[in-house]
Amino acid sequence: MSGLKREGDPAHRLDALRGTTPPRPHDARAIAALAANPGCARRALMDGAGLDKDAAARHLGFPAPFGQSPFAITRGNAFEALVKADGCAELLRMLRELLRLPVAEVAYHDVQNVGENTDARTGAHLRHAHTRSLIDRAARGEDDAGTLYDHPLLALTIAGHTAFLEPDVVAFQLGGRFHIVEIKSFAVIDGQAEPSAVAAAARQAAVYVLALRALLEELGHDPLRVSHDVVLVCPENFANRPAASLVDVRRQLAVLRRQLARMTTLDRLMAGLPEDLTFDLRPGEDGRPTRPVAELADAVRRTTARYAPECLSTCDLCFFCRDEARQEGASDLLGRQVRDELGGVASVAEALGLADGTRDPAEGQEEIARLLRNAERLRRECLGSV
Numbered sequence: 001m002s003g004l005k006r007e008g009d010p011a012h013r014l015d016a017l018r019g020t021t022p023p024r025p026h027d028a029r030a031i032a033a034l035a036a037n038p039g040c041a042r043r044a045l046m047d048g049a050g051l052d053k054d055a056a057a058r059h060l061g062f063p064a065p066f067g068q069s070p071f072a073i074t075r076g077n078a079f080e081a082l083v084k085a086d087g088c089a090e091l092l093r094m095l096r097e098l099l100r101l102p103v104a105e106v107a108y109h110d111v112q113n114v115g116e117n118t119d120a121r122t123g124a125h126l127r128h129a130h131t132r133s134l135i136d137r138a139a140r141g142e143d144d145a146g147t148l149y150d151h152p153l154l155a156l157t158i159a160g161h162t163a164f165l166e167p168d169v170v171a172f173q174l175g176g177r178f179h180i181v182e183i184k185s186f187a188v189i190d191g192q193a194e195p196s197a198v199a200a201a202a203r204q205a206a207v208y209v210l211a212l213r214a215l216l217e218e219l220g221h222d223p224l225r226v227s228h229d230v231v232l233v234c235p236e237n238f239a240n241r242p243a244a245s246l247v248d249v250r251r252q253l254a255v256l257r258r259q260l261a262r263m264t265t266l267d268r269l270m271a272g273l274p275e276d277l278t279f280d281l282r283p284g285e286d287g288r289p290t291r292p293v294a295e296l297a298d299a300v301r302r303t304t305a306r307y308a309p310e311c312l313s314t315c316d317l318c319f320f321c322r323d324e325a326r327q328e329g330a331s332d333l334l335g336r337q338v339r340d341e342l343g344g345v346a347s348v349a350e351a352l353g354l355a356d357g358t359r360d361p362a363e364g365q366e367e368i369a370r371l372l373r374n375a376e377r378l379r380r381e382c383l384g385s386v
């Protein structure tokens, strides 16, 4: 593959949008969240360009409200190390029990160290190439292909562009059938775990299943050899002892596939932007952004956002976009359901004007205006003002 990019190429344009900082790799969490708001052009462009949205949000003065605490990260890393110790001995014990497979001995490959002495982009390509070769040999049933693959680097096409995934998972294969193993540090107590944590883990695992299936298909193998049952490994009952269970991610796969397919392609989104638009933070020698905040904010506002309250738990730019939506009085602030029901009514002021009759409906707004007027009449009746 040629690394040359020409002016006007979508890849060149995306690099220009990102500016001078290296691209930030996508992880499954980011892709699962990206699919959660497929209509947002701002996010699609920034993620497509590999921009560090967290750094941009902080420089804009709107730092994101989430992120794992250092304690949780340390705990998660320690648990993962425990599960993977001694060539994944503990993990193998669980897989034998859970999948009832005669796993006698295994060959373990850690792909993480491949290409570590190169720059990030070359290293990613090398790791992905190595992963491809291992998975291909495993699918062909070659004896030395291995059974466990730690940190395989997968790729997924998002909005027409390839994103590498930096998984912290193990892919397991036996007899040519693959399972994704997701290791999480939230506790399972008496067989029950926090439903939202399990749902988030399932969404992320579905991204890996999709990426591994895409790889098998690309290599000419049956993609359905990747099971829709993922292995979720969590600590059990307040102790650090790992326990494994199977989670069916078919529903998450269907949602993800549908939403990725619906995403507007980046090429079309970029066509409507000014040629010189960039989100560059212009980091100085100490790595701190030097770009004037107002200039960056202006650049970000030139892209179309689609704010929804769900952004508050999935996107680093949520406080910036919420502030923007408030200033515009956007009906998006009221949530997706209200926004969809309001159809083409973009602002709260417009909706209120249609409801109390001080504003005439534009073409196509007659039906929603009638419904809003009825709702306003009922509200007044309830309040006893008529």
Ligand code: SF4
Residues within 6 Å of the ligand: 037, 040, 041, 042, 043, 305, 306, 307, 308, 311, 315, 316, 317, 318, 319, 321
């Ligand atoms: S926070 Fe902003 S950029 Fe992120 S998905 Fe929501 S609207 Fe889009």
